[in-house]
Amino acid sequence: MSLRIYKLYFSPHRADFKKLKNILGFVPGNLKLYQMAFRHKSVAKQIKEGVKNSNERMEFLGDAVLGSVVAELLFKLYPYKDEGFLTEMRSKIVSRANLNQLSRKLGFDKLIQYDSRMISYPNKQGSLLGDAFEALVGAVYLDKGYQFTREFLLMRIIKPHVDIHTLENTETNFKSRLIEWCQHEGKEVTFVPVDNPEGESSKMFSIEVLVNGEACGLGRDFNKKSAEKLAAERACEYLKIIEIA
Amino acid sequence: MSLRIYKLYFSPHRADFKKLKNILGFVPGNLKLYQMAFRHKSVAKQIKEGVKNSNERMEFLGDAVLGSVVAELLFKLYPYKDEGFLTEMRSKIVSRANLNQLSRKLGFDKLIQYDSRMISYPNKQGSLLGDAFEALVGAVYLDKGYQFTREFLLMRIIKPHVDIHTLENTETNFKSRLIEWCQHEGKEVTFVPVDNPEGESSKMFSIEVLVNGEACGLGRDFNKKSAEKLAAERACEYLKIIEIA
Numbered sequence: 001m002s003l004r005i006y007k008l009y010f011s012p013h014r015a016d017f018k019k020l021k022n023i024l025g026f027v028p029g030n031l032k033l034y035q036m037a038f039r040h041k042s043v044a045k046q047i048k049e050g051v052k053n054s055n056e057r058m059e060f061l062g063d064a065v066l067g068s069v070v071a072e073l074l075f076k077l078y079p080y081k082d083e084g085f086l087t088e089m090r091s092k093i094v095s096r097a098n099l100n101q102l103s104r105k106l107g108f109d110k111l112i113q114y115d116s117r118m119i120s121y122p123n124k125q126g127s128l129l130g131d132a133f134e135a136l137v138g139a140v141y142l143d144k145g146y147q148f149t150r151e152f153l154l155m156r157i158i159k160p161h162v163d164i165h166t167l168e169n170t171e172t173n174f175k176s177r178l179i180e181w182c183q184h185e186g187k188e189v190t191f192v193p194v195d196n197p198e199g200e201s202s203k204m205f206s207i208e209v210l211v212n213g214e215a216c217g218l219g220r221d222f223n224k225k226s227a228e229k230l231a232a233e234r235a236c237e238y239l240k241i242i243e244i245a
Numbered sequence: 246m247s248l249r250i251y252k253l254y255f256s257p258h259r260a261d262f263k264k265l266k267n268i269l270g271f272v273p274g275n276l277k278l279y280q281m282a283f284r285h286k287s288v289a290k291q292i293k294e295g296v297k298n299s300n301e302r303m304e305f306l307g308d309a310v311l312g313s314v315v316a317e318l319l320f321k322l323y324p325y326k327d328e329g330f331l332t333e334m335r336s337k338i339v340s341r342a343n344l345n346q347l348s349r350k351l352g353f354d355k356l357i358q359y360d361s362r363m364i365s366y367p368n369k370q371g372s373l374l375g376d377a378f379e380a381l382v383g384a385v386y387l388d389k390g391y392q393f394t395r396e397f398l399l400m401r402i403i404k405p406h407v408d409i410h411t412l413e414n415t416e417t418n419f420k421s422r423l424i425e426w427c428q429h430e431g432k433e434v435t436f437v438p439v440d441n442p443e444g445e446s447s448k449m450f451s452i453e454v455l456v457n458g459e460a461c462g463l464g465r466d467f468n469k470k471s472a473e474k475l476a477a478e479r480a481c482e483y484l485k486i487i488e489i490a
Contacts, residue, residue, distance in 0.1 A: 051325045060328040064316035071309035072386075080296045083305040084449065087467070141317075146391040204329065222332070225470040 023107050025156050029143045037062075037139035038132055040114035055135035062138030065146070066094055069153045077164070092167045093158075096230065097174075097237050099130035102161055108132050127234060175232040178209070181241045187212045191228050194218070209235040268352050270401050274388045282307075282384035283377055285359035300380035307383030310391070311339060314398045322409070337412045338403075341475065342419075342482050344375035347406055353377050372479060420477040423454070426486045432457045436473050439463070454480040 001010075004027050007017045013031055020034055021027050028034050037055050044054035070093050074086045092098065103109065112132050141149045158164075182189040194206045205227040209217040216238045219231030235241075246255075249272050252262040258276055265279055266272050273279050282300050289299035315338050319331045337343065348354065357377050386394045403409075427434040439451045450472040454462045461483045464475030480486075 048325045051327060056328045057320060057326075057331065060331050061316050061320045064313040068309040068313040068391075071306050075302060075306045075383075080293045081302075082296060083301045086302065086305050138320075146313075146395075150391075223468075223470045223474070225468045229468070 019111070023111070024140075024152070026144075026152070033058075033139040033143050034136070035113075037135040038108070038111045038113055040112060040128055040132070042115035043113050055132060058135040058138035058142075059131050060138070061141065062134035062136065063094075065141045065149055066134060066137045066153065069150050070094060070158075072150075073154065073158065089164070089167065092170060093162060093164070096127060096130045096233055098162070098167075099133045100127070100237065102157065103129035103133040105161055106133075106157070108136065174236045175229055177241060178232045178236050178239075181236075181239070182211060191231065193224075196220075207231045211235065211239065264356070268356070269385075269397070271389075271397070278303075278384040278388050279381070280358075282380040283353070283356045283358055285357060285373055285377070287360035288358050300377060303380040303383035303387075304376050305383070306386065307379035307381065308339075310386045310394055311379060311382045311398065314395050315339060315403075317395075318399065318403065334409070334412065337415060338407060338409070341372060341375045341478055343407070343412075344378045345372070345482065347402065348374035348378040350406055351378075351402070353381065419481045420474055422486060423477045423481050423484075426481075426484070427456060436476065438469075441465075452476045456480065456484065 007027055008014055008021065011017060016031060016035075017027060020031075036053060037058050039053065039055050041052055041054035041056060044052035047053045067090065070090050071086070074089050078086065078089075109129060112128060114128060137149060137153065140152055144152075179189060188211070190210045192208050192210060194208045196204055196206050204220050204222060205224045206218065206220045207224065207227040207230075208215055209219075209231045217231045217234030217236075219227040219229065219234060221227040221230060252272055253259055253266065256262060261276060261280075262272060265276075281298060282303050284298065284300050286297055286299035286301060289297035292298045312335065315335050316331070319334050319338075323331065323334075353374060357373060359373060382394065382398065385397055389397075424434060433456070435455045437453050437455060439453045441449055441451050449465050449467060450469045451463065451465045452469065452472040452475075453460055454464075454476045462476045462479030462481075464472040464477070464479060466472040466475060
């Protein structure tokens with residue numbers, strides 16, 4: 001009996017293998033990697049002092065692999081565009097809003113494990129989807145290697161789901177778009193620094209967007225500008241100001 | 246006669262092949278890729294409106310591939326560190342100052358083609374080295390694929406030349422280090438916005454560091470904070486404030 005047949009029909013985890021095969025298009029090698037990719041920190045266990053078995057480390061890895069695959073795609077797709085254009089296009093493709101939407105389209109929302117009681121913040125769930133998407137890329141990379149991940153991303157994700165040429169014309173300055181929208185709607189928007197969660201690196205900036213006093217998006221990064229940008233992006237998504245291609 | 250023997254001993258480009266083999270440790274497949282990687286824009290030709298055959302596009306690709314290889318290395322090297330730590334470590338390894346130094350150690354300064362008359366700005370040459378390093382990574386990727394590039398970077402570059410554990414304890418906040426140094430030396434430091442080169446994307450910020458009025462480093466990025474950071478890093482290098490591990 002082949003390992004593939006065993007996994008899909010006889011393994012005690014056959015339901016999980018099947019679900020992943022249906023969504024991803026291939027049978028996972030090491031199921032544990034995929035389980036970790038879909039495990040939000042709200043349901044993760046501490047495996048050693050200060051480290052949880054959540055998908056956050058895998059997100060770091062997947063983000064890098066995704067960046068590399070998309071860089072090559074754009075490099076080859078646009079042989080006569082300069083590096084400024086390539087950089088901007090990549091940031092549109094891997095923007096949180098785009099990855100959230102991809103994640104939802106692919107049905108990852110049904111796979112993510114999280115504690116819904118702990119995710120009360122309105123926009124958290126949005127970021128949770130894109131984070132899981134990146135973590136999944138990390139899991140595929142660890143399970144199957146670079147070439148496989150590249151093919152998977154290009155053929156299974158980007159080609160059918162990302163309209164690159166529409167993104168070319170999409171404006172993605174979320175902060176200015178948010179501010180314009182608020183002016184138009186007569187609402188007041190403010191960016192306020194908030195405290196980091198306990199135990200978090202003090203080098204991180206956390207910025208929250210308030211629209212008429214309501215928290216609409218939280219951004220965190222190593223520099224304040226990027227944290228603001230991320231917060232604005234999430235607020236745009238939360239307030240449904242943007243439609244991604 | 247094998248292709249390898251032909252390239253090294255009979256090809257009209259045998260001198261170039263040999264030089265690259267000595268520095269990189271392997272015989273290049275497509276020599277043109279490597280020539281482009283080492284071609285600074287000051288000696289590049291326009292190949293189509295707005296695009297030059299310089300190493301800038303390749304730098305974009307190489308930066309991404311390098312980021313991915315280093316991400317995996319750190320992910321596996323530090324199984325119990327969180328993603329904040331991994332992110333910080335990676336930015337230390339791929340910092341411009343570190344890449345410049347690597348580039349010099351490897352002898353890339355002898356391979357880079359540039360117009361010395363056009364590079365009058367004191368610190369330009371520093372950035373030129375690190376930029377060429379990233380472009381070289383892009384060339385190796387296009388020529389030989391991901392696995393080869395990964396092995397090349399890990400075994401030929403990082404293992405012998407990068408002391409990761411020393412970098413763990415290196416402080417890399419260049420801006421604050423520059424300011425402290427200037428206070429200590431009784432010098433005045435200012436960050437001033439400068440105009441972008443003509444034809445450059447207007448979304449880029451250009452920031453120059455002046456120390457007692459002397460231009461010591463220029464940084465450019467899509468956000469002002471990052472441009473300042475880069476400018477500070479280059480100023481630190483120019484003023485020899487830092488020693489990289």
